[in-house]
Amino acid sequence: MTDEPLETPALPESEPEPVVPLTANAPEPEPEPVTEPEPEPEPEPVTEPEPEPEPEPEPEPEPVTEPEPEPEPVAEPEPVAEPELVPEPEPEPEPEPELVPELARAPEPEPVAPRTVGRLIADALRAAGVDVAFTVPGESFLGLLEALPQVGIRVVTTRHEGGAAFMAEAHGQLTGKPAACLATRAVGAANLAIGIHTARANSTPMFALVGQVTRPVKGREAFQEIDLPGSIGRMAKWSVELETAGRAEATLLEATRHALGGRPGPVVVALPEDLLDELVPGAAIEAAPFRPARIEPDDAAVRRVLHLLTAARRPVILAGAGVLRSRGTADLVRLAELLEVPVIASWRRPDVFPNDHRLYLGMTGYGAADTVRARLDDADLVLVLGARLNEIASFGYEVPRRDQPWIHVDLEPRGVGHGLGEPSQAVVADARTFLRVARRRVSMGVLAAESFDARRAADEADRAAYLVASIVTDEPWSGPGVHPGRVIETLNRILPPQAVVATDAGNFAGWAARGLHFRRPGTFVGPTSGAMGYGLPAAIAASLEHPGRPVVALAGDGGFAMTMSELETAVREHATVVALVFDNHRYGTIRAHQDRRGTGAGESTDLGPIDFATVATALGAHGVRVDDDAAFEPALVAALAAGTTTVIHLPIDRRWRSVGVLDPA
Numbered sequence: 001m002t003d004e005p006l007e008t009p010a011l012p013e014s015e016p017e018p019v020v021p022l023t024a025n026a027p028e029p030e031p032e033p034v035t036e037p038e039p040e041p042e043p044e045p046v047t048e049p050e051p052e053p054e055p056e057p058e059p060e061p062e063p064v065t066e067p068e069p070e071p072e073p074v075a076e077p078e079p080v081a082e083p084e085l086v087p088e089p090e091p092e093p094e095p096e097p098e099l100v101p102e103l104a105r106a107p108e109p110e111p112v113a114p115r116t117v118g119r120l121i122a123d124a125l126r127a128a129g130v131d132v133a134f135t136v137p138g139e140s141f142l143g144l145l146e147a148l149p150q151v152g153i154r155v156v157t158t159r160h161e162g163g164a165a166f167m168a169e170a171h172g173q174l175t176g177k178p179a180a181c182l183a184t185r186a187v188g189a190a191n192l193a194i195g196i197h198t199a200r201a202n203s204t205p206m207f208a209l210v211g212q213v214t215r216p217v218k219g220r221e222a223f224q225e226i227d228l229p230g231s232i233g234r235m236a237k238w239s240v241e242l243e244t245a246g247r248a249e250a251t252l253l254e255a256t257r258h259a260l261g262g263r264p265g266p267v268v269v270a271l272p273e274d275l276l277d278e279l280v281p282g283a284a285i286e287a288a289p290f291r292p293a294r295i296e297p298d299d300a301a302v303r304r305v306l307h308l309l310t311a312a313r314r315p316v317i318l319a320g321a322g323v324l325r326s327r328g329t330a331d332l333v334r335l336a337e338l339l340e341v342p343v344i345a346s347w348r349r350p351d352v353f354p355n356d357h358r359l360y361l362g363m364t365g366y367g368a369a370d371t372v373r374a375r376l377d378d379a380d381l382v383l384v385l386g387a388r389l390n391e392i393a394s395f396g397y398e399v400p401r402r403d404q405p406w407i408h409v410d411l412e413p414r415g416v417g418h419g420l421g422e423p424s425q426a427v428v429a430d431a432r433t434f435l436r437v438a439r440r441r442v443s444m445g446v447l448a449a450e451s452f453d454a455r456r457a458a459d460e461a462d463r464a465a466y467l468v469a470s471i472v473t474d475e476p477w478s479g480p481g482v483h484p485g486r487v488i489e490t491l492n493r494i495l496p497p498q499a500v501v502a503t504d505a506g507n508f509a510g511w512a513a514r515g516l517h518f519r520r521p522g523t524f525v526g527p528t529s530g531a532m533g534y535g536l537p538a539a540i541a542a543s544l545e546h547p548g549r550p551v552v553a554l555a556g557d558g559g560f561a562m563t564m565s566e567l568e569t570a571v572r573e574h575a576t577v578v579a580l581v582f583d584n585h586r587y588g589t590i591r592a593h594q595d596r597r598g599t600g601a602g603e604s605t606d607l608g609p610i611d612f613a614t615v616a617t618a619l620g621a622h623g624v625r626v627d628d629d630a631a632f633e634p635a636l637v638a639a640l641a642a643g644t645t646t647v648i649h650l651p652i653d654r655r656w657r658s659v660g661v662l663d664p665a
């Protein structure tokens, strides 16, 4: 329902052949305004086919009814012997659905005058692009809950507010459009907290709406009363408690601006119960649909970035969520090709660049192939594009090194004070606008064939080394249980390119981080907060957003058990998720930390068995246990075809410590 016609790139067809590098004397192009095309009408929803497992994903049949099909943006690696100075002819860049202008097109609800504050808030949410809300209901916000369906917002009831918040976060991460999660007073708010933190870490727009005690009892230690803005509100990007009906409209507009504007994030709005049923007198001020600005970079800054990039010997681009949110992947692919600069994905953003592209060199963070850090260390320039450089993504704030030249292009570039050295250049821009301006500039450059050829040869060698380092199947091991790497290899073979994967947190995720391949943007969701319990709810949200697409959740036994009651939500809402539970009967990540410390191994990290297949069937889903590698593929194929939610329980040899590390004991 959010997928839209794809935008054509700004570059003219007759663009001069790409040339590298730019020189200081490169002709000045006429500045072209980077204006977004007017939003087009939303297409009719497209019914997607039932997922059909594709045993042979290559060559890919283009799924005809899939709204995002597009040619793979990049051809297969070219023969090394070909002394091409210029990359292959420019394909139509992968068109990507515009996500934000849609906000301006949300169907206007019928005006109601007078309307309740609850209805006014529902109208404001709808105008902000919210089309789904996740909740455990409470008596404190019924006046809002009842109004949501009236304005066309789907309400999904969950089993725990943590699940609701994770689902809203995943929806926002996947689509760029905010979802809402609703909870009651202190108790519901406390349960929402993990999702608010996750949305903050992921820069995901989200509305967390929390019912508050009535105004007459406020401050009197009322039932489930806490200072909401002062507690969970402080985990959010912005928070507020509504005090009067007269302020409701302006406050919701302000909340929208904070959720979507600049670096997006979650907002918490506390709603006194008695306020929601008050009538708002007179004609309502029409909520101005909010559309985050495309922030165009300073032209001189872009030129300087390009000069630095082309003058460097071993540059690399580190790309993050900003590229995904601005739908800039196709532009990134083209710029990388034009400049022959390889791309590394920031942690938990593996879908930011097609992983089968010859210039893709892996993902940072937990589970990274050894070559990833080595290549970044070897770079004489790192262009950090739309990535926040958090602790995990930056290998403990060691990439970029303090003595390493780097450039930060971001809506809110990092200043000093985050443990990183100062960037050589900081550019305030959204990733896609930056990439488009840069691409136009590059087309004006002057060719230096030697430099281009040298880069291409180095890139081919780097790619070959990365491919070897990202193999996750080659340990000599024969059981018991399944080999996590072989599970990943099977997923690579079976899942079609439009499949969405959601991951939980834990050591099991290392195999996927290193070995699972993504070919299209918008096909992965994960918590950069490292929050356990995320995988299943996130997958449910993805399946509700993309009905008919294969959606796979990856989780450990610890994380899955935290939110597995949401299986009933999945069944009730007709989500079709395939949940893989990697079961080692322990909090394996923490056990690995204990082993590294050399003390207290096993203390508090051992868990008892859970029969996850039986749990699944008890909650109305399908469940199957797979005890060896041979049984996994048929189980996966059957689950993808089942048209319902299925849990595949995968017992894991407890000797696995983490990806590639098998305990000899």
Ligand SMILES: Cc1ncc(C[n+]2csc(CCOP(=O)(O)OP(=O)(O)O)c2C)c(N)n1
Pocket: 505, 506, 507, 508, 509, 530, 531, 532, 533, 555, 556, 557, 558, 559, 560, 582, 584, 586, 587, 588, 589, 590
């Ligand atoms: C909500 C939450 N609580 C605690 C942690 C700390 N933690 C990180 S990984 C982990 C264990 C994960 O266990 P499991 O899901 O079984 O995956 P495994 O590491 O065994 O593969 C824990 C407890 C966390 N990240 N999130």
Ligand SMILES: [Mg+2]
Pocket: 506, 556, 557, 558, 582, 583, 584, 585, 586, 587, 588
């Ligand atoms: Mg475990």
